[in-house]
Amino acid sequence: METWDCVVVGAGASGLVGAARLAESGRRVLVLEAADRLGGCIHSWRPRADFWLELGAHTAYNSYAPLLEALDGRGRLGDLLTREKLSYRFLKSDGGVQSPMARLSFVEAALSLPFGIGRAKAGRTVADWFGRLLGRGNYRRLLAPAFAAVLSQPADGFPAAWLFRRKPRMKSAPRKFTFPGGLQGLLEAVATGARFETRLNHPVAAIRADAGGYLLDVAGDRIACRQLMLAVPVDAAANLLRDAAPDIAVRLARFPMIDIEALAVVVAADRVALPRVAGLIGGDDAFWSVVTRDPVPHPSLRGFTFHFRPGRLDVAGQRARVAEVLGVTPDDFLEARATVNRLPAPGLEHPGLVAEIDDLLAGTPLALVGNYLNGLSIGDCAERAVNETARLLAQGDSHA
Ligand SMILES: Cc1cc2nc3c(=O)[nH]c(=O)nc-3n(C[C@H](O)[C@H](O)[C@H](O)COP(=O)(O)OP(=O)(O)OC[C@H]3O[C@@H](n4cnc5c(N)ncnc54)[C@H](O)[C@@H]3O)c2cc1C
Known part of the structure; x- marks a missing residue:
């Protein structure tokens, strides 16, 4: 042995x-x-x-x-x-994209911040801690969908102390x-x-x-x-x-544990209508997020991985939604690959x-x-x- x-x-x-x-x-x-x-x-x-x-x-x-x-x-x-500096955008119901800042009420944030800053995260959920920090409306419109996109799951009940912990940086990288x-x-x-x-x-x-x-x-x-x-x-x-x-x-x-259904596609860059972005935040859509290859550009190809909520769409439905968001047809997919990721919740x-x-x-x-x-x-x-x-x-x- x-x-x-x-x-x-x-x-x-x-x-x-x-x-x-x-x-x-x-x-x-x-x-x-x-x-x-x-x-x-x-x-x-x-x-x-x-x-x-x-x-x-x-x-x-x-x-x-x-x-x-x-x-x-x-x-x-x-x-x-x-990775090239590109931003994340919200996908709007008309198919356009929107800056996260467009969802932020500065007035609500200014009124909330004095009560939220310095509160301990331990023993608090993400909804409680961040909702107090920037205000409930800002949390609902902006932070909840953005955090759900980061975590690939609903963020409300997630322990606040386990999200975005500060760590020393290696500045040479x-x-x-x-x-x-x-x-x-x-x-x-x-x-x-x-x-x-x-x-x-x-x-x-x-x-x-x-x-x-x-x-x-x-x-x-x-x-x-x-x-x-x-x-x-x-x-x-x-x-x-x-x-x-x-x-x-x-x-x-x-x-x-939760499942996340990923569908990744590769498309000729000149076919895609979507502007270059690091990713999309799905909000109420069937997917939590879309992550792109745009921050590491390729001369003729673009790549997109859609992280779908489990059980919302079958594979044909996912392919159709991916095509719709990208402004192409499924026939434009040069390569496609589905997989399931698993994470603790x-x-x-x-x-x-x-x-x-x-x-x-x-x-x-x-x-x-x-x-x-x-x-x-x-x-x-x-x-x-x-x-x-x-x-x-x-x-x-x-x-x-
Ligand atoms: C869709 C998605 C996007 C993410 N995006 C980011 C991001 O951009 N940045 C970031 O920092 N984090 C991100 N994360 C989180 C991060 O990737 C994971 O939490 C982290 O990589 C987990 O690493 P791990 O080694 O702990 O576990 P895992 O990566 O799950 O590795 C566990 C390994 O154990 C193996 N294994 C299981 N059972 C056995 C067995 N019986 N015998 C031998 N081997 C076994 C598995 O095959 C696997 O290789 C993302 C996660 C997902 C799912």
Whole structure:
């Protein structure tokens, strides 16, 4: 049986940032990934040799320092691509686009700000905190649909403390960036030639606690490790920890997950009526948002990923709506690809559950990282991975 110092399960942003840090500190690290590619929610579709389009996460910021440090560890920081500064727009019912500022009442904002500034976010929902900050009308018209577009789910009940947390910036990197081949290319660069080993198509089926650490069932084999980092979606983590850590598993099972139906299309640039934008905010439409390739322009192609609310339209309906918004017909789609993304949908009880989970993790050789522990963004995931890695490393050689 193979034995590793640390096994990381899941090769999304969380798992790869964690693996890079653990390996840098001298641990022998194995990453096991169920899918046939790295990235998880970071999924860069490459339908043509010279064209990629993001099906999931699209924008990374220089406040995602641990991600950039992992890339720096591979000497690839210089390969970052700056995203051109373009804005997000609301889609109007007549098909035109509207600046978000057109929905802001400055009078209401001015009257509300003195009562909203400085209020603690902890224990408050997004609707409560931001509604007090800019006023209920501004929240309803502007912020609620804009945040729903960011989160790909209704934002009202989301914990305010988990949205837009301030993080130190790495000022030498572009403020907003992507990578050749898309953001997935960045994670591929982190894993290529790294000190840790990655195995794709290796789903972990079960985990058992063992006196010296953990035993994992993987594709008919058994792998042992002294420390374990679970970097999988929260429902998968709940399932995998049923036997090894039942107290934690029952808490993880209380996190709801949501589906987002993505439809991505590539169209000849000269066919599209829509002006160049970073993206569209759907508001009451069938989609939460549209994310474009416009910030990384291509000479003859444009790409659009529509993130639809689940169950609103069938595939034919989605294709028709995409064509309508772009001012083309479905015959103009040079390439099209549908996929389903999944995200946690936390509410106010979940930060408290995370505190309980962290108490249960303390002193154990088990680390939990992912987008359900302190926020959805890649930066939040990377920050959690840094903290959990530090906890594992602080255990010294007793566990590894
Ligand atoms: C549509 C969309 C747009 C987004 N846009 C942005 C954005 O622009 N900027 C931003 O900062 N964030 C964005 N996010 C959020 C961000 O992308 C994710 O929260 C983050 O990438 C999650 O990373 P993760 O590694 O924690 O989890 P995941 O990316 O979910 O990775 C988990 C991995 O675990 C693997 N796995 C699952 N079960 C097993 C198993 N049993 N054995 C082995 N492997 C397993 C999965 O295959 C997957 O690769 C977006 C998310 C979505 C869905």
